[in-house]
Amino acid sequence: MIFGRKNLLSICFKALAAAAAFILVFAALQRLVTPKYASYAIEGGLLREYYDSSMDHDVIFLGDCEVYANFSTVALWEEYGINSYIRGSPQQLIWHSYYLLEDTLRHAKTPPKVVVLSVMAMQYSEPQHEPYNRLALDGMALSKTKIDAIRSSRMPDEDILSYVFPLLRYKDNWRDIGLEDFQYFFKDPRVSINGFMVRSDTMPAGFIPAPLPRASYDFGEKPLEYLEKITNLCAENDIELVLIKAPVLYPHWFLQWDEQILGFAEENNLIYINFLGYTDVIGLDYSKHTFNAGNHLNIFGAEVLSRYFGKILTDELGLPDHRQNPVLVSIWNDLAREYYALIDLQLSEISTHGEILTFLIK
Amino acid sequence: MKKIQLRTAWLLIIIYALFAAFALTACAADDAQGGADSFDGQSPNHGGQNGAAIDDGSAGNTPASGNDPQIADTPIAYTGFALKIDDFLVFMDMNIDAVIGALGEPHGFFVAPSCAFDGDDRIYLYYNVQIHTYPLGDENFIHTIMFIDDSILFSTTEGIKMSSSSLQDVVDVYGNDYAQDGDLYTYTTSQTTLQFRIENDIVIGITYGLIFET
Numbered sequence: 001m002i003f004g005r006k007n008l009l010s011i012c013f014k015a016l017a018a019a020a021a022f023i024l025v026f027a028a029l030q031r032l033v034t035p036k037y038a039s040y041a042i043e044g045g046l047l048r049e050y051y052d053s054s055m056d057h058d059v060i061f062l063g064d065c066e067v068y069a070n071f072s073t074v075a076l077w078e079e080y081g082i083n084s085y086i087r088g089s090p091q092q093l094i095w096h097s098y099y100l101l102e103d104t105l106r107h108a109k110t111p112p113k114v115v116v117l118s119v120m121a122m123q124y125s126e127p128q129h130e131p132y133n134r135l136a137l138d139g140m141a142l143s144k145t146k147i148d149a150i151r152s153s154r155m156p157d158e159d160i161l162s163y164v165f166p167l168l169r170y171k172d173n174w175r176d177i178g179l180e181d182f183q184y185f186f187k188d189p190r191v192s193i194n195g196f197m198v199r200s201d202t203m204p205a206g207f208i209p210a211p212l213p214r215a216s217y218d219f220g221e222k223p224l225e226y227l228e229k230i231t232n233l234c235a236e237n238d239i240e241l242v243l244i245k246a247p248v249l250y251p252h253w254f255l256q257w258d259e260q261i262l263g264f265a266e267e268n269n270l271i272y273i274n275f276l277g278y279t280d281v282i283g284l285d286y287s288k289h290t291f292n293a294g295n296h297l298n299i300f301g302a303e304v305l306s307r308y309f310g311k312i313l314t315d316e317l318g319l320p321d322h323r324q325n326p327v328l329v330s331i332w333n334d335l336a337r338e339y340y341a342l343i344d345l346q347l348s349e350i351s352t353h354g355e356i357l358t359f360l361i362k
Numbered sequence: 363m364k365k366i367q368l369r370t371a372w373l374l375i376i377i378y379a380l381f382a383a384f385a386l387t388a389c390a391a392d393d394a395q396g397g398a399d400s401f402d403g404q405s406p407n408h409g410g411q412n413g414a415a416i417d418d419g420s421a422g423n424t425p426a427s428g429n430d431p432q433i434a435d436t437p438i439a440y441t442g443f444a445l446k447i448d449d450f451l452v453f454m455d456m457n458i459d460a461v462i463g464a465l466g467e468p469h470g471f472f473v474a475p476s477c478a479f480d481g482d483d484r485i486y487l488y489y490n491v492q493i494h495t496y497p498l499g500d501e502n503f504i505h506t507i508m509f510i511d512d513s514i515l516f517s518t519t520e521g522i523k524m525s526s527s528s529l530q531d532v533v534d535v536y537g538n539d540y541a542q543d544g545d546l547y548t549y550t551t552s553q554t555t556l557q558f559r560i561e562n563d564i565v566i567g568i569t570y571g572l573i574f575e576t
Contacts, residue, residue, distance in 0.1 A: 207470030209485040209492050210510040213559055213567050215543045250474060295475055 063118025086195025125220025
């Protein structure tokens with residue numbers, strides 16, 4: 001025997017210690033260089049926050065900025081006792097939404113009663129930009145669903161491994177490591193109230209550009225395939241699927257697209273609401289209810305829209321009012337406190353500095 | 363003494379682990395990176411597929427009118443299709459500042475924000491013509507010009523008019539070498555496109571576009 005038993009144990013211990021040290025250093029480096037989304041592209045923090053929520057939700061919103069900028073989860077709670085969460089991210093594509101729904105069902109103890117899906121992304125048949133893939137996928141917890149999502153979403157030159165080990169993607173960020181990388185090393189900044197991003201500033205809508213012509217207005221195979229998959233997954237889990245188009249003036253929503261969604265909704269017995277057709281009834285005023293000239297609603301517009309939509313969710317879909325549930329009341333009271341504190345702070349910054357300086361939840 | 367050796371061993375292990383981590387990332391990252399690196403501050407829109415909405419890959423056609431117009435007093439030799447507005451030729455990929463310098467402030471202005479990143483597409487309105495730009499650094503360059511109706515300015519530099527010219531008029535001016543996709547007729551030259559939407563033999567839409575290099 002070349003090694004004695006003691007020597008062998010010692011070698012094993014050293015190898016294990018070396019492996020542990022490697023993993024530790026790798027993990028620390030990865031954490032350090034991965035974007036924290038505290039001061040730049042803060043929307044990148046939206047999806048990861050879902051896992052911190054300590055409750056299940058009756059309503060899950062899925063989609064791009066058409067959901068996370070336009071529906072106030074606090075207004076839905078305060079007006080109707082609706083317990084909702086927005087799982088939205090910038091340019092979230094239909095297949096991203098499908099896997100986020102699958103992820104939600106995997107994570108939640110009880111499935112949502114209603115899923116609200118923004119259909120704006122139906123126009124995209126392929127992933128558009130790698131960074132948006134990152135915003136949608138980096139925030140998902142690691143699971144088979146995430147791996148499937150990466151496989152379906154990645155662009156030709158993207159490597160699955162770089163999603164599992166983000167250090168491979170962000171290694172060059174070491175040159176730009178700054179204070180916030182250390183400040184948020186252990187705890188990510190919070191950017192939303194149950195997925196809703198608060199914007200209290202106002203920029204009235206003025207000139208709205210005419211849409212550029214397209215060679216074809218037909219939706220592609222891939223978004224249609226995933227819209228069907230979302231429909232089927234909702235049906236299998238006894239979830240009411242509601243398709244929506246948010247009431248924002250830009251980018252343009254073509255009549256041809258609207259007709260295709262309407263047809264799909266009729267075929268599958270789904271509710272489809274194009275809020276653009278109801279702006280007067282909702283009470284939207286684009287001179288004061290938008291923070292970027294009609295692209296997104298501000299907090300005031302989002303509250304107006306949420307009150308209108310909440311009534312539909314309550315009256316037509318029979319969602320229960322949870323305002324007698326002490327556990328939920330306590331959670332939502334905390335969320336509402338943070339919500340109003342951020343609005344007050346932003347309004348005071350606008351009045352003092354002429355612009356919002358704070359976007360993160362304190 | 364033993365303690366010092368142990369410490370040295372640990373130090374070596376950590377240094378090794380650091381080097382190994384960076385070596386691993388250096389090897390794998392080249393494959394993983396691909397092109398876009400917008401977290402480093404680059405706009406995801408630049409030079410990408412977001413560009414001219416009308417580029418359809420049609421093969422290099424040349425307008426029957428022949429010569430590409432040029433601007434005499436500009437140091438950059440622009441080529442391709444151009445629209446004359448108030449006697450100023452507006453080219454694709456031209457800096458919008460040059461247009462504003464020549465034509466004055468636009469009659470309308472709109473920022474089409476990227477969902478999350480810096481660098482917005484900007485849309486400028488002159489009369490009834492929309493000029494779309496893409497950002498590059500601190501500057502904005504034209505990628506699309508579109509007539510939004512047939513009021514005020516209503517014809518291409520070569521005289522094709524919205525709401526009155528026919529397909530034959532278009533062919534007489536620009537030739538037969540167009541690509542057709544439904545009611546869209548697209549001419550291509552020098553990385554630019556000129557597209558006509560023709561319904562019931564009447565031109566109802568005119569759009570100039572820049573073909574982005576991929």
